Amino acid sequence: MSIELTVNGRTVIVAAADDTPLLDVLRNHLDLKGSRYGCGLEQCGSCMVLIDGKAEYSCAREVASVAGKRVETVESLAAHPLRQAFLDEQAGQCGYCLSGILMSAKALLDSNKNPSRADIVTALDRHLCRCGAHPRILRAVEKAAAALREGARS
Amino acid sequence: MSETLPLSIINNRRMSKWVRFQSDRTVRLSVGKVEIGQGVLTALTQIAAEELDVAIDRFAIVSGDTRDAPDEGSTSSSQSIEMSGRSVRLVTAELRARIIDRLARRLNCSPSDIAVDDGAFLLDDEPTGHDYWNFAGDPDFADDITGTARPKDPAAYKIVGQPVPRKDLEAKVSGAAFIHDIARPGMLHARTLRQPARGAKLTSLDEAAVRRAARGNFRVVCVGDFVAFVGDDETVVQRAAVAAPAHARWDNVRQLTPSQQEAAWYATQPSDDRFVGDPVPEAIAGEVVTATYSRPFVAHAAMAPSCGLAEYRDGHLQVWSHTQGVYPLRNTLADILGLSREQVTVRHAHGAGCYGHNGADDAAFDAAVIAMQLPGHCIRVQWRREEEFGFEPVGTAHMTRIKAVLDAAGKPIDWTCEVWAGSHVQRPVYGGNMLTHEALPTPPPAPKPNDPPEAAGGGGTRNGTPLYDFPAKRIIHHLALATPVRTSSLRGLGALPNVFALECFVDELAEKAGVDPVAWRLSHLSDPRARWLIENVTDRCDWASRGAGGDGKGLGIAWARYKNKAAYAAVAVEVEVDQEVHVRRAWIAADAGLVINPDGAANQLEGGLIHAVSMTLKEQVKLDGDGITSLDWETYPILKFSEVPEISTVIIHAPNEPTLGMGECTFGPTAAAIGNAVKHALGVRIRDMPLTRERIAAAIMG
CATH class of the missing domain: 3.10.20.30 (Beta-grasp domain)
Incomplete structure (x- = not known):
């Protein structure tokens, strides 16, 4: 208990x-x-x-x-580039699916610094989004990955 | 002027109902339309910020609140920017003009000499020491809106037309953001045991067995045949609700059969027959061509099962809901519960995208019924996933048969669109019932068949009249007297099945005539806006290199003007068909007149396309036994990340044209473009949605 x-x-x-x-x-x-x-x-x-x-x-x-x-x-994820990337890309409509998607994206970026579009799709394929924000969500994860790589270099 | 004012202003004439300048140098903008994931509050704020010349960050928006936001009916039918946006523009333009007039008299100058910089007034580019907030207490705010002020010239726009980000998304990527996340002091969680259908009588409930399964304390609230499990531990009441159906016995449960899940079933049922358009000619010479298309029942399938909160205290009922219309919901709650309208407050709280009339209002009513039994407690009702799929109103099945009479050259000289469908709208204000009302001791009569009038775009008839230059067109609409399950509005109403039928049939006529489908369309279409979009999409998808087809790869095109009066969209899709249909790429061209927020608009256009791909390829509500049997995401699959096409979107820049609602405009064209692309890929046409593996196999086998 x-x-x-x-x-x-x-x-x-x-x-x-x-x-x-x-x-x-x-x-x-x-x-x-x-x-x-x-x-x-x-x-x-x-x-x-x-x-x-x-x-x-x-x-x-x-x-x-x-x-x-x-x-x-x-x-x-308050300070994680994923949050800002999702806002920059306006990657959502109703937003209900986003918190779960952000966590799968976090797990992906923790293990793969340079994921391909196909890697991201595979990592997110367990998630449903009813509004059809998928293309933006994929772009946002790519953008966060790039920001993380940039941060690691500087 | 008043006859030309939008309905939103006619129903809410007082200036202060819409805009107030607050002491902390913010502007309070109140609107009746609500955020359902479409970004409408951001767009409306842009309009107000533009007309007033106040920075957008200064705005605090109040939306959907019967205490003091304007009554703008329901947030539906792609009307928000057309109606609420126009209202906000007229209100803010008039307020600005009145205050500047007043200041000009005081400064003894001409109003045209005064400029506004973030709410501060300048005279000859010098500060005047005055701003909007100095005038906040003036009588202007109590006055009625006349609608006589002239809004800005679109050429001067600085905020409208810009991709302003949505404020509400910040919470949605961070933590608590939705009605589901509201916690009130002493709040009790509730789950329901659903009456299988209207008329069913609960004969026994083994409460001891339910309590054993729940392993915790809760109360059982029974009102007629409505049962709820209520307690302070959400996990316990959820366990109770999951266990309860197996321990409940019902009499008089209606039985359904799978044959009722197909649209063709409606053709065997009694109907209220309606007629729209040109009279049927007595005799007309020519070749008759006909084909029949269908869409089954479809679910809204929101990501979040519905939720409602209600609190009855000191004779007042306060309700939180993700409804599309707080005032219609308030009125319905008051009427059923025997309260005056003043005794009920409904406040909007964000929910998941709804795409029409889903379980939102019903969950709020559930909470209200329980709250009336337990005064002093806030009751939070959370529907379960199987409850949302099983009991939300669904989009009706819909069958469309088109009959064209062709002259010797193959040109249609007479066109009939015949529709069989259930009610496309059964909101309570349209004669529908609240779900739990049917379980109460005095249930309402069975809902009457109903559909929106033609002036509102129709329901089953929506987009049934082609915009091609055919000399005679009509719709025969068989509105079923009864539906096997509750049906109500779902994105586009009849537009998707009717555009699917119309634009697929056009391809069939083109093929019959031996003419390229794009060329056929352009030869029968004089509307220049539609022609531009078709030509734009045709170029971008490389239509010219489209082959003869039949090799498993296909390219299809379609277009529509939503409701024949809102936004235009042309869509092309590229598909690959093996055992299943895969939509690989899509191209959109849209004309929505003045676009307030182009990024939000693109999001809506693309979201509508993806939603339509999902519906066209995958979706069907299944019926059997005592109700709906597609109760989870495995039995009601929707499009996944790996199935979403690459999308390219172009929105025409037309700032001097009136804004046209665009949240539903890609929906029908996408379905039809897929139908046409699949025909191109396979060489055979599938006319019944969804275009599943089974339907493809059957089509190929012939």
């Missing part, structure tokens, strides 16, 4: 049933509303977070299974 995990660099202890969805813990116990409920079925990607650096669905993930692990949510 008492589970310790690291969320966005902060160690937290949550009192929740072992099988409580990680998404509910993030949103309701920790007040991190950036991870979003879309289906609860691991089909749409609105709830995507990083668990030990890997993009994972949080909507059906039992919180006990992330005990002792590092969880990152979109709230952790």
